[in-house]
Amino acid sequence: METLEQIKARIEPSLPLTKIDLLPNECPAGERSLVVEASRALAVAGFLRDDAQLQLDYCSNVTGIDWPETVIKTKVKKKVQVEGVEQEVEEIVETLRSGHLEVVYHLYSMALKHGPVVLRLRTENRTDKTHLPSLTPVWRGAEFQEREIFDLYGVIFDGHPDLRRLLMWDEFVGFPMRRDYVAPDDFEYEPTPHDEVLAAARKHYPVAATPEVKPEVPV
Amino acid sequence: MNSFADLPKSGYEVRPKIAPDGAPLGELLEISIGPHHPSTHGVFRMDVVLDGETVVKLKPVFGYLHRNHEKIAENISYLSSMPYTDRLDYFCSMTNNWAYALTVEKLAGLAVPERAEYIRVIMAELTRLQNHTCLIGFFAQDMGALGTPLMYAFREREKILDLFESVSGARMMCNYMRFGGVRVDVSGEWLAQTKKIVSDYRKFLDEFETFLTQNEILMARTQGVGVLPRELAISASITGPMLRAAGVNYDLRKVDKYGIYRRFDFQVPVGAHGDIYDRYMVRVLEMRESVKILQSALADIPAGPVMDPKAKLRGFRPKAGEVYGRIEGPKGELGFYLISDGSPNPYRYRVRPPSLINLTILEDMCLGQKISDAVVILGSVDIVLGEVDR
Amino acid sequence: MIDEGLQSELKKQGVYVTSLQELYNWGRANSVWPLTFGLACCAIEMIAASMARYDISRFGAEVFRPSPRQADLMIVAGTVTKKMAPLVVRLFNQMPEPKYVIAMGACAISGGPFKQGYNVLKGVDRYLPVDVVIPGCPPRPEALLHALITLQEKILNQPLTGPDRPRHLNADVPGEFPVPAYGPHDLEPPNNPNLWQPPTLTR
Numbered sequence: 001m002e003t004l005e006q007i008k009a010r011i012e013p014s015l016p017l018t019k020i021d022l023l024p025n026e027c028p029a030g031e032r033s034l035v036v037e038a039s040r041a042l043a044v045a046g047f048l049r050d051d052a053q054l055q056l057d058y059c060s061n062v063t064g065i066d067w068p069e070t071v072i073k074t075k076v077k078k079k080v081q082v083e084g085v086e087q088e089v090e091e092i093v094e095t096l097r098s099g100h101l102e103v104v105y106h107l108y109s110m111a112l113k114h115g116p117v118v119l120r121l122r123t124e125n126r127t128d129k130t131h132l133p134s135l136t137p138v139w140r141g142a143e144f145q146e147r148e149i150f151d152l153y154g155v156i157f158d159g160h161p162d163l164r165r166l167l168m169w170d171e172f173v174g175f176p177m178r179r180d181y182v183a184p185d186d187f188e189y190e191p192t193p194h195d196e197v198l199a200a201a202r203k204h205y206p207v208a209a210t211p212e213v214k215p216e217v218p219v
Numbered sequence: 220m221n222s223f224a225d226l227p228k229s230g231y232e233v234r235p236k237i238a239p240d241g242a243p244l245g246e247l248l249e250i251s252i253g254p255h256h257p258s259t260h261g262v263f264r265m266d267v268v269l270d271g272e273t274v275v276k277l278k279p280v281f282g283y284l285h286r287n288h289e290k291i292a293e294n295i296s297y298l299s300s301m302p303y304t305d306r307l308d309y310f311c312s313m314t315n316n317w318a319y320a321l322t323v324e325k326l327a328g329l330a331v332p333e334r335a336e337y338i339r340v341i342m343a344e345l346t347r348l349q350n351h352t353c354l355i356g357f358f359a360q361d362m363g364a365l366g367t368p369l370m371y372a373f374r375e376r377e378k379i380l381d382l383f384e385s386v387s388g389a390r391m392m393c394n395y396m397r398f399g400g401v402r403v404d405v406s407g408e409w410l411a412q413t414k415k416i417v418s419d420y421r422k423f424l425d426e427f428e429t430f431l432t433q434n435e436i437l438m439a440r441t442q443g444v445g446v447l448p449r450e451l452a453i454s455a456s457i458t459g460p461m462l463r464a465a466g467v468n469y470d471l472r473k474v475d476k477y478g479i480y481r482r483f484d485f486q487v488p489v490g491a492h493g494d495i496y497d498r499y500m501v502r503v504l505e506m507r508e509s510v511k512i513l514q515s516a517l518a519d520i521p522a523g524p525v526m527d528p529k530a531k532l533r534g535f536r537p538k539a540g541e542v543y544g545r546i547e548g549p550k551g552e553l554g555f556y557l558i559s560d561g562s563p564n565p566y567r568y569r570v571r572p573p574s575l576i577n578l579t580i581l582e583d584m585c586l587g588q589k590i591s592d593a594v595v596i597l598g599s600v601d602i603v604l605g606e607v608d609r
Numbered sequence: 610m611i612d613e614g615l616q617s618e619l620k621k622q623g624v625y626v627t628s629l630q631e632l633y634n635w636g637r638a639n640s641v642w643p644l645t646f647g648l649a650c651c652a653i654e655m656i657a658a659s660m661a662r663y664d665i666s667r668f669g670a671e672v673f674r675p676s677p678r679q680a681d682l683m684i685v686a687g688t689v690t691k692k693m694a695p696l697v698v699r700l701f702n703q704m705p706e707p708k709y710v711i712a713m714g715a716c717a718i719s720g721g722p723f724k725q726g727y728n729v730l731k732g733v734d735r736y737l738p739v740d741v742v743i744p745g746c747p748p749r750p751e752a753l754l755h756a757l758i759t760l761q762e763k764i765l766n767q768p769l770t771g772p773d774r775p776r777h778l779n780a781d782v783p784g785e786f787p788v789p790a791y792g793p794h795d796l797e798p799p800n801n802p803n804l805w806q807p808p809t810l811t812r
Contacts, residue, residue, distance in 0.1 A: 254693065254696060255646060255696060255700055256675075257645050257675040261647060261648070261649070261652070262648055262649075262693055282690075282692050282728075283690060283692050283693040283696075284648065284649055284687070284688065284690060284693070285690055285692065285728050286649075286688045286690060286716075286723040286726050286728065286729050287723065287725070287726030287727055287728055287729065288723075290725075290726065290727065291723065291725050291726060294725065302722070303722065306649075306650055306722070309649070309650035309653060309747075310653065369656075369660070370660055370661055373656070373657060373660040373661065373662075374660070374661055374662070376657075377657070377660075377662050390654075390749065391650065391653065391654065391747060392650070392746065392747065604649070605649055605650060608690075
């Protein structure tokens with residue numbers, strides 16, 4: 001199969017106004033991915049499916065990922081002049097990563113038996129601009145997986161034929177797979193908890209006002 | 220696509236059937252099959268609209284067994300998720316373990332010793348045997364063969380579960396594979412016992428096929444019913460025996476050649492019509508191929524360690540990165556997608572459930588069929604709700 | 610009550626004397642018909658228990674009924690999710706008295722391994738009166754047989770009269786339980802306060 005650079009070099013001239021980023025991946029398997037702007041996603045997906053050299057006709061897996069707004073700390077080595085002597089000092093640089101939701105498509109080819117090509121789409125933020133184009137018109141297999149992502153992450157797929165909750169009930173409010181979701185507090189703790197469980201249990205249940213008041217026995 | 224707001228929430232409802240020009244044409248019956256129904260293989264619900272006995276609309280409803288596997292796995296360490304994978308598809312805990320172990324090995328770059336690879340193949344093929352056997356039993360039960368084929372299937376399943384139990388300690392939830400190998404080695408007696416059960420399995424398959432393959436009722440109920448066209452199967456990401464019955468030669472054991480599958484000589488059975496009968500035949504033939512793989516694996520298994528000495532069970536922190544790993548489970552492509560951020564827990568843990576994705580074309584297969592056939596079509600898909608809803 | 614020594618003496622002579630209570634309980638205990646009701650993994654072990662090797666029919670309980678109207682025993686075999694819980698209660702309400710519940714497996718007892726889940730009910734005893742619990746994940750078929758025998762012993766010892774008589778003989782005790790509704794975050798109410806109260810902390 002072609003490398004991602006070759007794919008990118010072929011897509012960008014044939015689909016004008018399209019910009020594709022390559023996301024690095026440091027793990028030994030090293031599956032890098034194509035990051036596509038939401039507005040051009042349908043065109044790119046159609047290209048990947050129909051192109052004769054790629055024929056990615058099989059969309060195996062669709063995943064939703066939540067990236068809340070976080071501060072990323074990276075160590076940077078810097079050369080500093082300390083009293084006239086040049087020294088190497090490690091400095092921690094903080095960068096703010098904006099929050100967004102991400103949808104990842106793993107594409108394979110059943111005709112040519114190669115793959116995967118990983119395609120990523122990103123929403124603008126996590127609150128009000130969570131729209132992405134649905135790729136169900138290109139790969140039918142994405143339909144229920146996109147519904148699941150809508151249900152659990154709250155990504156709204158424009159052009160999806162039947163966007164309803166899939167796993168939770170219809171009256172449910174909220175998106176439980178997001179990292180800041182707080183589950184309802186219905187745990188049941190043992191009567192004699194210890195350590196950190198005790199702190200959690202105290203928060204949930206009031207401690208009995210008087211310990212073990214024996215009922216009065218009528219004489 | 221039609222609108223769905225008018226489907227009933229539960230129970231049944233009778234609605235007038237109206238021709239496009241407004242003339243009344245009789246009545247449509249809307250019923251909800253499940254989530255408690257003997258033929259739904261668990262807690263699965265279908266909202267069905269019937270015209271007489273013919274299905275005109277069918278909407279699957281999921282989530283009655285959604286037990287938050289992915290969310291829980293993101294809050295615990297990599298190894299702690301291993302027992303949870305057992306409970307995904309609770310017929311095939313061994314292949315689930317393998318898929319997860321394989322993905323983490325890809326993520327962390329671990330090697331698996333030779334003997335462990337053979338043990339994994341043996342376990343996976345035994346799982347395939349018992350899964351397909353039980354599926355055919357359940358599916359015959361859906362057609363009205365109450366009990367008998369299922370009794371035969373469970374008789375054989377118990378033998379395989381005894382093997383699993385003697386090596387892992389549990390009948391169903393084996394929790395046997397580890398990152399970089401398997402938990403405990405198998406003994407010589409175990410291998411001898413397995414050899415005996417595997418060679419007897421051919422006889423059992425012959426017996427099973429005598430009763431079913433040429434059976435008049437089975438043929439009448441399944442041939443030409445629930446046809447899945449090749450193009451739809453590919454576009455809808457169908458995998459496993461369903462896909463191969465539709466005529467696509469795509470078996471990950473041949474395509475990815477994960478583990479040591481390149482060493483075994485086996486064929487991939489492919490159907491021609493894509494109907495239920497083909498799905499049944501593909502499974503039966505796959506079991507015969509599994510017996511072949513098992514026999515050569517049991518003959519060639521080398522001695523040696525079963526764990527990679529570099530593998531760390533405690534304090535396991537893979538480097539940041541992401542990986543997608545997949546194997547050919549008995550139900551189809553079982554994949555795991557992991558994102559590591561360098562901490563002991565995965566940042567994102569996703570299961571690609573073959574049962575759920577194979578169910579998505581249920582409506583296409585059932586439209587225009589009789590309601591009693593819809594039950595058989597569902598039976599031929601091979602679903603386990605633990606994996607559908609996770 | 611008849612003297613036990615006299616009863617066994619008469620039995621040796623071929624004369625069987627029994628009380629209505631014993632006869633009634635003996636009949637009920639040996640024909641407990643379970644509901645064909647599988648939720649998750651434990652259901653497979655329940656099926657295995659009804660197959661040839663474990664053979665639950667030795668105890669008169671092989672007649673798995675698909676309809677709750679014909680069943681005496683609900684084996685809650687598997688994880689009860691919040692989406693499923695109202696339907697479980699409704700099915701139990703549809704069963705005729707006398708009826709019993711076996712909570713099979715860790716999930717049905719307390720949520721088990723899935724206790725941390727946002728959609729998992731932490732124990733079916735929050736909505737239903739459980740008679741027998743079987744620990745295990747999943748319990749072996751033998752454990753299910755043991756639970757059935759335990760239930761039979763419980764039935765055999767039930768008095769027909771007096772304040773301790775079972776629910777189906779006491780018109781004041783309701784046989785139906787309120788069905789929870791789906792709320793925006795959780796079931797409403799999150800438990801049945803007449804059946805289950807959260808434990809109070811003692812330290």
